[in-house]
Amino acid sequence: MKLQNRTVVVTGGGSGIGRACAIKCAEEGANIIIADINEEGASETEKLIQAAGRNALACKTDVSDPSSVASLVEKTIQQYGKVHALINSAAIQVNKTVEDTSFEEWNRQMAINVGGIFLCSKLFLPHLKASRGNIVSLSSVNGFFVEPACAGYCATKAAIIGLTKAMAIDHGHEGVRVNCICPGYIDTGLAEGYFQIQADPAKARAEAGKLHALWRIGKAEEVAQVAVFLASDDASFVTGSAYVVDGGFGSGMPPK
Numbered sequence: 126m127k128l129q130n131r132t133v134v135v136t137g138g139g140s141g142i143g144r145a146c147a148i149k150c151a152e153e154g155a156n157i158i159i160a161d162i163n164e165e166g167a168s169e170t171e172k173l174i175q176a177a178g179r180n181a182l183a184c185k186t187d188v189s190d191p192s193s194v195a196s197l198v199e200k201t202i203q204q205y206g207k208v209h210a211l212i213n214s215a216a217i218q219v220n221k222t223v224e225d226t227s228f229e230e231w232n233r234q235m236a237i238n239v240g241g242i243f244l245c246s247k248l249f250l251p252h253l254k255a256s257r258g259n260i261v262s263l264s265s266v267n268g269f270f271v272e273p274a275c276a277g278y279c280a281t282k283a284a285i286i287g288l289t290k291a292m293a294i295d296h297g298h299e300g301v302r303v304n305c306i307c308p309g310y311i312d313t314g315l316a317e318g319y320f321q322i323q324a325d326p327a328k329a330r331a332e333a334g335k336l337h338a339l340w341r342i343g344k345a346e347e348v349a350q351v352a353v354f355l356a357s358d359d360a361s362f363v364t365g366s367a368y369v370v371d372g373g374f375g376s377g378m379p380p381k
């Protein structure tokens with residue numbers, strides 16, 4: 126077991142990639158805190174983990190709200206005493222060009238996707254330093270290879286790569302590793318939201334698969350197993366890295 130008796134906090138753990146990370150970490154022996162603004166989704170993840178005989182606690186959290194994150198930290202320490210890994214998966218995606226994006230939409234997306242990682246990292250860092258723990262954040266291939274009509278989202282995902290590297294060099298000497306993952310299209314909430322606003326969602330989904338060298342979109346579990354690797358001692362010399370898990374999406378256009 127790669128995470129036996131460790132405590133892992135997963136933001137956005139109520140759905141998609143975050144839920145898959147929470148479940149995989151629990152399978153590897155970790156105690157889990159599921160932090161999500163969607164209470165129902167978080168408690169569903171909690172039930173799935175508990176049904177498999179592992180420890181999990183759902184904690185309703187808005188990662189963009191400092192007092193909500195402070196309360197998450199308090200509950201984590203109350204419940205498990207320590208924290209060894211923070212997996213930041215919470216995000217939203219505004220599918221618009223800059224011209225069409227309102228100032229409120231821009232600010233909200235920044236506050237959740239980047240501000241949430243800032244706040245959770247800031248408030249968990251004292252505990253991560255004590256445990257010589259680590260941070261794994263979900264960026265995206267869109268952090269360096271952009272697509273149309275999601276300008277603000279792409280900006281947040283690029284910011285996460287910068288923030289990851291900056292935190293890695295600031296806190297490496299304190300024993301804290303910081304990495305991020307850059308997935309291609311994954312069959313979960315944000316990609317599905319994008320497909321649903323296209324004229325023909327099924328066609329858009331099929332075409333998205335063909336953008337990947339492997340000719341398919343990925344599964345949440347395929348991202349989660351990389352998150353487990355990064356959160357575990359197997360990655361003891363890995364920090365400041367943006368781990369690409371994209372089925373070859375960023376390598377170029379595959380043959381039709």
Ligand SMILES: NC(=O)c1ccc[n+]([C@@H]2O[C@H](COP(=O)([O-])OP(=O)(O)OC[C@H]3O[C@@H](n4cnc5c(N)ncnc54)[C@H](O)[C@@H]3O)[C@@H](O)[C@H]2O)c1
Nearest residue numbers: 137140141142162187188215216263265311313314315316
């Ligand atoms: N699905 C993809 O194709 C894909 C590709 C690349 C990167 N990613 C990244 O992976 C992560 C997860 O994506 P997903 O597809 O699983 O999305 P999802 O929508 O299934 O899950 C996101 C979760 O974040 C939660 N959330 C939203 N706002 C929040 C807030 N303010 N506070 C706390 N929780 C909040 C939602 O309730 C939801 O449970 C995101 O960071 C996303 O950018 C996804």
